[in-house]
Amino acid sequence: xxxxxxxxxxxxxxxxxxxxxxxxxxxxxxxxxxxxxxxxxxxxxxxxxxxxxxxxxxxxxxxxxxxxxxxxxxxxxxxxxxxxxxxxxxxxxxxxxxxxxxxxxxxxxxxxxxxxxxxxxxxxxxxxxxxxxxxxxxxxxxxxxxxxxxxxxxxxxxxxxxxxxxxxxxxxxxxxxxxxxxxxxxxxxxxxxxxxxxxxxxxxxxxxxxxxxxxxxxxxxxxxxxxxxxxxxxxxxxxxxxxxxxxxxxxxxxxxxxxxxxxxxx
Ligand code: KIV
Numbered sequence: 001x002x003x004x005x006x007x008x009x010x011x012x013x014x015x016x017x018x019x020x021x022x023x024x025x026x027x028x029x030x031x032x033x034x035x036x037x038x039x040x041x042x043x044x045x046x047x048x049x050x051x052x053x054x055x056x057x058x059x060x061x062x063x064x065x066x067x068x069x070x071x072x073x074x075x076x077x078x079x080x081x082x083x084x085x086x087x088x089x090x091x092x093x094x095x096x097x098x099x100x101x102x103x104x105x106x107x108x109x110x111x112x113x114x115x116x117x118x119x120x121x122x123x124x125x126x127x128x129x130x131x132x133x134x135x136x137x138x139x140x141x142x143x144x145x146x147x148x149x150x151x152x153x154x155x156x157x158x159x160x161x162x163x164x165x166x167x168x169x170x171x172x173x174x175x176x177x178x179x180x181x182x183x184x185x186x187x188x189x190x191x192x193x194x195x196x197x198x199x200x201x202x203x204x205x206x207x208x209x210x211x212x213x214x215x216x217x218x219x220x221x222x223x224x225x226x227x228x229x230x231x232x233x234x235x236x237x238x239x240x241x242x243x244x245x246x247x248x249x250x251x252x253x254x255x256x257x258x259x260x261x262x263x264x265x266x
Contacts, residue, residue: 005040005081007113007135007179013040013212014201020180020213022083022203023221026052026069030218031076039080041203043115043215044070046085046145051219058144061087063101070109083137084111088145091116095125102134115182117143119169123176130177138173140166141207142185155206157186170194170202182215183207185232206232 013020022041025031026048034042048069049055070084084105091098098116105111113135116122126136141156150156157163166186173181180201183191188208195202195211204211219225220233226240253259 022215024218027072028076031073035077042080044084046087067109074110083113086116095128098125123172126176136178138178138181155185
């Protein structure tokens with residue numbers, strides 16, 4: 001087996017100009033498959049909400065749901081670093097509550113790091129967490145938990161003022177001890193500038209080719225929800241279509257008496 005990936009390995013990868021591969025997973029079989037495929041970082045994203053649990057967005061996701069799915073993913077991993085998202089309202093009210101909840105994801109669920117959305121407003125919280133030995137990945141740009149404030153899923157940092165704010169937030173997160181930062185839906189040039197200015201790695205999603213790594217949502221990358229398509233996603237399979245067609249074949253074979261046959265009995 002290849003060497004287990006740790007938090008310091010990610011910075012080393014940046015220094016070596018090796019790109020970091022990150023993908024989400026939400027259960028044991030998918031975690032096992034992506035781990036065997038050599039993904040470096042597996043994120044139990046709160047995208048769990050709209051990809052697996054049937055919620056409209058990530059806002060309703062609870063700590064209990066994140067712990068349940070992080071435990072399941074943990075059981076499928078051998079090599080990849082396991083990062084769990086801090087869901088909406090698990091970290092905003094006080095740094096004490098944030099540390100307690102991050103601790104649950106590490107201690108009760110087996111995550112090796114947590115990811116948290118936001119910039120200046122959570123810098124103190126990130127500082128406290130990292131001070132207590134909890135590795136933190138930041139998340140800037142389009143932060144989906146703020147979808148109501150943004151009024152939709154839009155590219156962030158298009159004007160000089162908001163670009164500067166994202167640059168400053170990235171520097172603050174690094175200063176607070178974050179070991180990496182996700183840049184979601186920010187213009188490629190800005191993502192490149194931030195990546196150059198930081199010593200910690202940036203992980204892009206919809207942020208162009210100049211980040212130090214890339215993350216996608218498992219279901220998007222594999223086309224599991226065939227009706228959803230996004231410009232920032234490349235689909236490497238059409239599993240949704242395959243699953244539907246396979247299920248149709250199964251249903252018609254059962255109805256026509258073609259399955260099961262004697263071969264499938266005892
Ligand atoms: O929840 C999630 O899956 C994420 C990634 C898309 C970065 O935050």
